[in-house]
Amino acid sequence: MTNVAPPLALLAEVTYRCPLQCPYCSNPLELERAKQELDTDTWLRVFDEAADLGVLQVHFSGGEPTARTDLDLLVAGASRFGLYTNLITSGVLLNEAKISALATAGLEHVQLSFQDAEAAGGDRIGGYKGGHEKKIQVAKLVRMAGLPLTLNMVVHRQNLDHLEDMIRLAVDLDAHRVEIAHVQYYGWGLTNRAALMPTRKQVETATAIVDRARERLKGVLVFDYVVPDYYARRPKSCMGGWGRRFLNINPAGKVMPCHAAETIPGLEFESVCDHSLSEIWTSSEAFRRFRGVEWMPEPCRSCDRREIDWGGCRCQALAVTGDAGNTDPACELSPNHHKMLQLAEVESDGPPPAFVYRRMGGAPRQKEAQPARDERL
Numbered sequence: 226m227t228n229v230a231p232p233l234a235l236l237a238e239v240t241y242r243c244p245l246q247c248p249y250c251s252n253p254l255e256l257e258r259a260k261q262e263l264d265t266d267t268w269l270r271v272f273d274e275a276a277d278l279g280v281l282q283v284h285f286s287g288g289e290p291t292a293r294t295d296l297d298l299l300v301a302g303a304s305r306f307g308l309y310t311n312l313i314t315s316g317v318l319l320n321e322a323k324i325s326a327l328a329t330a331g332l333e334h335v336q337l338s339f340q341d342a343e344a345a346g347g348d349r350i351g352g353y354k355g356g357h358e359k360k361i362q363v364a365k366l367v368r369m370a371g372l373p374l375t376l377n378m379v380v381h382r383q384n385l386d387h388l389e390d391m392i393r394l395a396v397d398l399d400a401h402r403v404e405i406a407h408v409q410y411y412g413w414g415l416t417n418r419a420a421l422m423p424t425r426k427q428v429e430t431a432t433a434i435v436d437r438a439r440e441r442l443k444g445v446l447v448f449d450y451v452v453p454d455y456y457a458r459r460p461k462s463c464m465g466g467w468g469r470r471f472l473n474i475n476p477a478g479k480v481m482p483c484h485a486a487e488t489i490p491g492l493e494f495e496s497v498c499d500h501s502l503s504e505i506w507t508s509s510e511a512f513r514r515f516r517g518v519e520w521m522p523e524p525c526r527s528c529d530r531r532e533i534d535w536g537g538c539r540c541q542a543l544a545v546t547g548d549a550g551n552t553d554p555a556c557e558l559s560p561n562h563h564k565m566l567q568l569a570e571v572e573s574d575g576p577p578p579a580f581v582y583r584r585m586g587g588a589p590r591q592k593e594a595q596p597a598r599d600e601r602l
């Protein structure tokens with residue numbers, strides 16, 4: 226296949242190490258250890274190849290990307306190749322010197338995650354004692370360094386009732402943008418779905434709050450609101466379509482169309498250690514599998530939205546229907562749509578179970594009774 230348009234952005238998951246343990250982490254349940262991470266030179270070669278391929282943006286992500294001591298070198302390299310650089314971080318490993326080094330290296334934007342509007346909830350959800358307060362300090366340092374700031378708020382059943390306060394926090398911290406995203410249920414989020422699934426009432430209230438705040442804060446704060454699929458009537462255009470706009474490189478160098486693609490059985494992902502990025506983007510079987518509209522079943526195949534939402538999310542189709550090749554069940558035209566709604570209604574009813582916190586090293590075992598972890602990696 227030769228005529229494939231270039232990707233817009235590269236999500237560089239430079240490490241899976243992370244001091245936080247969020248129960249909705251989109252990383253795989255089996256996390257690759259530090260020794261399997263690509264080294265500095267390989268990442269720099271990948272950024273060079275990405276720029277040649279036509280990529281415009283690099284989003285540094287993880288795990289926690291600032292756990293890598295060479296992050297400023299990676300940012301400087303990406304910047305040198307003309308790529309826009311964005312850091313997606315929990316912030317808890319940052320300080321003034323590190324922020325200044327990243328800004329000098331050419332970092333252009335910071336997305337800082339918050340787990341709740343205040344410390345008790347934030348530290349409990351992130352499984353990291355002292356994290357919320359540290360994030361507030363880091364947000365101020367980011368702004369003092371002159372970097373634009375987006376606050377990322379992942380919302381769910383256990384923090385949605387604090388949404389007004391979360392928006393207030395974004396204004397107080399002089400953020401330019403706030404991304405309010407309902408949990409996506411794959412990776413650890415799928416494991417914790419019953420603990421995180423909001424009620425329909427919560428979702429309706431949250432949507433009304435965002436609508437009002439968007440109006441009230443015009444010119445002050447830009448809102449990016451990701452609605453929850455389980456109560457939706459149409460799916461999101463996940464990743465802008467499989468293999469159309471984004472590529473994701475995991476810490477060990479595997480290249481994937483999205484961060485959850487490894488959950489799909491039968492797909493083999495090629496590595497930047499063995500192939501050029503351009504070769505993988507244009508020819509890899511995994512990218513071609515769901516690219517475009519040829520793979521689509523009915524009702525997508527004859528639907529006039531097929532080149533708008535591209536049939537929704539493959540990983541969600543797998544998680545709910547057991548087959549990644551099905552129409553995303555978030556679509557009300559899907560024969561599986563009722564299953565998804567039922568799941569949401571059943572799981573959001575009654576008290577939430579304890580969180581299973583994200584951890585390195587395999588099958589989830591750690592329950593919420595364990596106290597929030599101290600400040601260490």
Ligand code: SF4
Nearest residue numbers: 525528530531536556
């Ligand atoms: Fe999108 Fe397929 Fe639903 Fe049409 S039938 S709206 S293409 S998911």
Ligand code: FES
Nearest residue numbers: 463483538539540
């Ligand atoms: Fe994989 Fe949506 S997360 S296609």
